[in-house]
Amino acid sequence: MSRKILLEHDDVPGIETFDVYRKHGGYRSVEKALKTMSPQNVVEEVQKSGLRGRGGAGFPTGMKWSFLAKPEGVPRYLLCNADESEPGTFKDRYLMEKIPHRLIEGMIVSSYALGANTSYIYIRGEYMWILDILEKAIAEAYANGFLGKNILGSGFDLDLRVAPGGGAYICGEETALIESLEGKRGNPRLKPPFPAVKGLWGCPTVVNNVESIAAVVPIVNDGGDEYAKIGLGKSTGTKLISASGNLVRPGVYEIEMGITVEEFIYGDQYCRGIANNKKLKACIPGGSSVPILPAHLVTKTAEGTDRLMTYESLAEGGFASGSMLGSGGFIVFDEDQCIVRNTWTFARFYAHESCGQCSPCREGTGWMEKVLNRLEHGQGTLEDIDLLAEINKKIEGNTICPLGDAAAWPVAAAIRHFREEFEWHVTHPEESQKRNYGLVLPKSTLV
Amino acid sequence: MSLKIIHQERQEFSAERMAEVQALIAQYPEGKHKSALMRILHMAEEDFGGWLSVETMNYVAEILNIQAIEVYEVATFYTMFNLEPTGKYVFEVCRTGPCMLVGSDNIIAYLEEKLEVKMGGTTADGMFTLKTAECLGACGYGPMLQCGKQYHEHLTKDRIDEIIASYRSGVVPKEIAR
Ligand SMILES: Cc1cc2nc3c(=O)[nH]c(=O)nc-3n(C[C@H](O)[C@H](O)[C@H](O)COP(=O)(O)O)c2cc1C
Ligand code: SF4
Ligand code: FES
Numbered sequence: 001m002s003r004k005i006l007l008e009h010d011d012v013p014g015i016e017t018f019d020v021y022r023k024h025g026g027y028r029s030v031e032k033a034l035k036t037m038s039p040q041n042v043v044e045e046v047q048k049s050g051l052r053g054r055g056g057a058g059f060p061t062g063m064k065w066s067f068l069a070k071p072e073g074v075p076r077y078l079l080c081n082a083d084e085s086e087p088g089t090f091k092d093r094y095l096m097e098k099i100p101h102r103l104i105e106g107m108i109v110s111s112y113a114l115g116a117n118t119s120y121i122y123i124r125g126e127y128m129w130i131l132d133i134l135e136k137a138i139a140e141a142y143a144n145g146f147l148g149k150n151i152l153g154s155g156f157d158l159d160l161r162v163a164p165g166g167g168a169y170i171c172g173e174e175t176a177l178i179e180s181l182e183g184k185r186g187n188p189r190l191k192p193p194f195p196a197v198k199g200l201w202g203c204p205t206v207v208n209n210v211e212s213i214a215a216v217v218p219i220v221n222d223g224g225d226e227y228a229k230i231g232l233g234k235s236t237g238t239k240l241i242s243a244s245g246n247l248v249r250p251g252v253y254e255i256e257m258g259i260t261v262e263e264f265i266y267g268d269q270y271c272r273g274i275a276n277n278k279k280l281k282a283c284i285p286g287g288s289s290v291p292i293l294p295a296h297l298v299t300k301t302a303e304g305t306d307r308l309m310t311y312e313s314l315a316e317g318g319f320a321s322g323s324m325l326g327s328g329g330f331i332v333f334d335e336d337q338c339i340v341r342n343t344w345t346f347a348r349f350y351a352h353e354s355c356g357q358c359s360p361c362r363e364g365t366g367w368m369e370k371v372l373n374r375l376e377h378g379q380g381t382l383e384d385i386d387l388l389a390e391i392n393k394k395i396e397g398n399t400i401c402p403l404g405d406a407a408a409w410p411v412a413a414a415i416r417h418f419r420e421e422f423e424w425h426v427t428h429p430e431e432s433q434k435r436n437y438g439l440v441l442p443k444s445t446l447v
Numbered sequence: 448m449s450l451k452i453i454h455q456e457r458q459e460f461s462a463e464r465m466a467e468v469q470a471l472i473a474q475y476p477e478g479k480h481k482s483a484l485m486r487i488l489h490m491a492e493e494d495f496g497g498w499l500s501v502e503t504m505n506y507v508a509e510i511l512n513i514q515a516i517e518v519y520e521v522a523t524f525y526t527m528f529n530l531e532p533t534g535k536y537v538f539e540v541c542r543t544g545p546c547m548l549v550g551s552d553n554i555i556a557y558l559e560e561k562l563e564v565k566m567g568g569t570t571a572d573g574m575f576t577l578k579t580a581e582c583l584g585a586c587g588y589g590p591m592l593q594c595g596k597q598y599h600e601h602l603t604k605d606r607i608d609e610i611i612a613s614y615r616s617g618v619v620p621k622e623i624a625r
Contacts (some may be wrong), residue, residue: 075476087543087582118476125489125527126583129596161474166485166525169581183481183517185524201479244545244586251587288544288582329586331545345544349581352526 003230003256005218005238006211010098016133018140021101027146029220033109034154037220042113046216048224050236055081055172055209056287056327058311061216067196068114069204077205078116079181080107080213082123082130083165083172087288087349088329091240092210094252096123096130100137104160106213108146109220111158114206118159121210122177125165134162169353173401174207175199176355187355188401211240232258235310239328245283246334248272261285261307261314262299265332278334282417285314286326288346289406291413292339293323319413339418340425340432343411344372350407361404364395368411375422378429385415385422451530455500464494468510481513484521488528497537498529534569534576536614539593542579545586554590554602555579561607574615598622 004010014020021027033042047062068076080103084092096103103121111119123131138160141147149157163181165171171180175189178200199205215237219227228236235257241264244250249272255264265280266273274280283298284290301307302321307314314325333342351369356362368391374380392408399405415422425432460468468487472480487510491503499522508515522528529537540558542551555566558577562570569576585591588600597619599610613620 084584085582088545088586090584090586090588093584124584125485125525126593128489129598132596159474163482164486164489165527166488166521167527168525180485181482182479183484183521185520201476242587244589245548284544331548331586333548337548342544342547345542345547349543352581355524 003238004254005230006095006102006214006240007099007252007254015099016097016101016137018101018137018144021099022144026101027105029105029217030108030112030146031152033112033220034152034156039113039115042109042216042220045219045224046113049215049219049227050224050231050234051212051215051219051227052235052311053209054211054215054239054328056086056289058325061208061212064196064208065114065206067194068206069197070115071204075118075203076114076116077200077203078107078111078114078119079174079177079200079205079207080119080121080210081172081174081177081207082121082127082210083169083177084127084210085124085169085172085353086327086329087346088244088284088331089242089287089327090244091242091252091328093127093130094242095210095214095240096127096134100130100134101141102214102217103134103210104137104141104147106216107160108141108151108158110208110213110216111160112156113216116206117157118161120181120200121160121162122171122181123162123164124171125167128164131162131164138162168355169349170355170401170403173403176401177207178205185355187357188403190400230256232308232310233312235312235325239309239325241309241328241330243271243330243332245332246275246278246337247332248275255309257308257310259309260299261309264309264330265299271332274332274334276334278336280332281335281337282333282339284323284329284331284410286324287329288331288349288410290324290326291319291322291410292417293321294417297321297417319409320416323413338376339414339421340372340376343414344369344376346410347372347407350403354403354407358399358404360395360398361407364391364404365407367391368407372411375425376432378425378432380422380426382423382426384426385419388412388415452501453531455495455502457502457506458495459506460490460494464490472511480511481517484511484513484518485525487511488518488522492528497533497535498531535574536594537576537578539578539580539583540566541581541583541585541589541591541593543582543586545582546589546591549589551590554592554607557604557607558592561611575611595619 009015009024043065051061052058168186170176171186173188176186180186195205231237238254242252264270280295282294284292301316311325316322347369351365354361354365371384392412395404395408472483475482504518505515508518564570590602591600610620
């Protein structure tokens with residue numbers, strides 16, 4: 001069942017304006033929290049809700065909030081991560097573009113819970129037009145007394161600002177984001193200290209994804225227990241899934257966690273199947289950093305049970321036969337697509353985006369890109385395939401931030417499931433060079 | 448990206464723009480004004496012809512009262528900043544996995560053919576610079592390209608013809624609303 005909680009009223013004309021948003025129940029959570037709840041109450045509701053971070057790692061939001069250090073006389077900061085650069089992910093954009101006030105409302109309530117009086121939304125530089133949308137909405141919130149000094153007479157002050165990045169995927173990593181917000185290069189910091197203790201300008205800081213912060217609104221409105229009833233098991237609530245690739249209807253969908261992958265791909269309410277009457281070949285369910293699944297492991301697990309859209313079910317089978325929900329960047333491949341080429345484009349992406357601080361990541365991602373480039377263009381050898389696995393092992397666990405792993409694991413998964421295809425490129429050098437990829441545009445893109 | 452030393456006559460923000468810059472700096476706590484750097488660099492690109500010369504970077508350093516090297520460090524790290532002159536319009540075509548699956552390779556080939564320029568180059572009339580980009584967060588609406596603040600999505604050959612014609616006549620083509 002499609003269930004709109006975050007994207008409620010996204011189809012109402014003018015919902016991006018304060019007045020229309022307010023008329024449709026907007027900013028109720030701010031009234032409720034500031035007038036009837038203590039900050040600690042809000043944290044407790046978020047803990048009860050079971051909400052897990054929507055940026056990719058799925059770490060429980062309430063628990064993260066409870067780790068925030070609260071030394072006397074030191075400001076605390078809430079940073080919203082709107083860097084959204086993981087290939088396949090474009091959900092935060094949709095929410096901010098359509099319902100900017102939903103994020104602002106979430107920022108107010110969350111800042112109140114954390115005792116932050118200045119909060120920032122860090123948005124990827126390419127989304128500059130969304131920065132304009134957000135700033136316009138923020139100005140409206142100030143004008144209506146929901147931001148600024150003494151909000152609704154509660155004594156709570158909050159300033160909310162937006163800051164742009166400059167085109168660097170790594171700034172989605174929370175400590176790189178903090179560096180960038182300080183006006184520096186986006187080099188991730190060594191942890192500890194964690195941001196909860198020393199973050200922005202050395203002060204205690206929480207970094208949360210756009211969708212996580214937006215989800216705090218219904219949690220405060222309806223209570224954490226109610227929210228926890230939505231979804232399945234430890235995957236509570238709804239999740240925004242951004243679907244791309246060879247689908248009849250790609251786009252952003254809000255789903256109740258627990259629906260089957262089958263329904264999501266083929267259901268009328270969702271993607272409506274594979275474009276051009278082709279067959280499903282593979283799927284990357286959670287953004288480019290998670291393992292690819294071959295068709296037979298997409299809708300069913302290795303055990304033969306239905307694969308569900310939950311953190312647990314998508315991970316079932318571990319690295320051998322499972323994947324991850326990640327950021328919800330759901331990428332679908334039809335039968336004509338080349339796994340080697342795709343793996344190469346992702347390796348190129350990571351090589352391009354490595355910040356260069358750690359040599360295993362800087363050299364390893366560049367090396368993987370070169371080897372995959374060779375293989376894709378029919379100039380590779382069978383040893384190259386094993387070499388890729390070797391490089392993988394050298395990167396894994398040897399770096400400051402997880403980008404190195406994020407680059408290495410998907411390559412390992414592609415080889416694990418599609419080894420014959422890599423070998424085909426070696427044994428058929430001419431054909432693999434001649435193949436004209438992506439010649440057919442799916443109907444859905446021919447609007 | 449490494450720093451290229453390309454000069455340009457020094458330009459300064461208009462009084463109006465300078466007021467905007469100062470307001471931005473005032474948003475940050477005492478002594479943390481360096482946080483405004485990235486935004487100011489975006490503004491400088493917008494106002495000074497789409498790229499950052501050494502003179503521009505030095506000027507921004509003066510405004511923020513920081514070392515010029517601190518500006519160079521940032522300008523060279525973030526790929527959105529152009530450190531050399533570009534065409535009037537820069538087309539950045541996404542070529543990452545999801546866009547590739549729906550035909551970005553063809554779009555890249557068509558743009559090269561149509562504009563008679565290779566990726567990375569600028570057309571002879573100085574109108575268009577063609578570049579590739581990594582995932583721009585429009586994966587479900589690919590193939591796509593970015594030009595300034597505008598995303599152009601669901602690209603087809605016909606659509607590209609329209610977009611180019613529109614820019615040539617000085618009008619930023621509107622996107623179909625979703
Ligand atoms: C290389 C890298 C890129 C990341 N990119 C993003 C991103 O674009 N958006 C995001 O919300 N989180 C991203 N993350 C995760 C953040 O570091 C952080 O865990 C997240 O913002 C926490 O928010 P959440 O708990 O609400 O999910 C990235 C992590 C890494 C290692
Ligand atoms: S793992 Fe890569 S991206 Fe992360 S800090 Fe090291 S070099 Fe930079
Ligand atoms: S892959 Fe092209 S926008 Fe994401």
